[in-house]
Amino acid sequence: MPRFVGTLVIALLSGAACAVPPAEEWDITAVRREGEVIVDAIMYAPVAPREAWAVLTDFERMAEFVPNLQSSQVLSKPGVHLVRIAQKGAGRLGPFSFPFESVREVELVPYEIMKAKNISGNMRKMQSTTRLFPEGTGTRLEYHLEVMPNYWVPPLIGPAFIRGGVRDQFRAIVGEMARRQGVAAPKPVEQLKPVEQ
Template identity: 45%
Template sequence: MAAALADPRQDKDIKVKVQVAGENVIVDVILSVPATRQEVWVVLTDFEHMADFVSNLKESKVVSISGDTLKIFQRGSATYGPISFPFESTREIRLIPFDKIWSHMISGNMRKMEGTTQLIDEGGQTQIIYHTDTIQEYWIPPIVGKTFIEHEIREQFYEMRNEIVRRKRASASSKPTRSSARGI
């Protein structure tokens, strides 16, 4: 079902760049979504239901809320071919509605995770710019590791984009048309 809602270009338009610099793994993602920043925001900040539409998540929940800052817990497993890595993290998320999401790992099975997600209006579409800098707890094989991370990140953003489009279509189909609102 989710694949049927996807953009016909599949995920090839999701630009993912993975750099391994010493211990640091730096990931940059750019993609456009045919939705408003508000429609994109609702999905990217739906931490309570994220495990329903991001396949590598087994659990995602908000632990606490303080103003514009959330503490979230996520647990899952990243898999690519025969390689699989379980993960879990508790992160502090700071929200600047419809513009930016900052993320800082408090605990989990990485030594460091800092990230930002920015939303930019492109006139009828929203560009998502994602950047994260992590230090993994385990060694990452240079070539296979980069391919694995790129695959996982691309899949996550593909699934989130599909959810944004699905919700937008569901919202549009549930709104009454002018003629039906007047009883015509």
């Protein structure tokens, strides 16, 4: 499902203050609300915020380490802290395949917040916020995504599919953070919760 990245990437973590789970636990939930799928996630990266930020904003190389992302490029930088990016890829779940493409505007507050909003593509709506918080020797990532595709998605699998996409995307991103810093990639235990329809 398109850009559960916000894409990624980048898509991007909103921070309702909730209890912070232990570093090995990731808390990811998805709900369907009036045609939208809303995902909230709390995750942990074993690197400092500055190193985590470097990977989250590596848009030109993102397709090298994010699953299902075929291309990613920076189109322009209309402001000091504003970037316009284009990404293409495909999400898959069993027999289902969902190609996606998007042009997004990403607002950056270095090492703290990344906000992404869909401008064009095959998503009717896609906006996300990613927040970074120092925690111990690493970084807590809080992610919030609101997405509404322009095409039909089976309602019974939509939220679970997007939640799985967010999980897989961030596992790859956090793995890349760890690889670049020469530390062991975490093996998070996802705290699965029932998907609300």
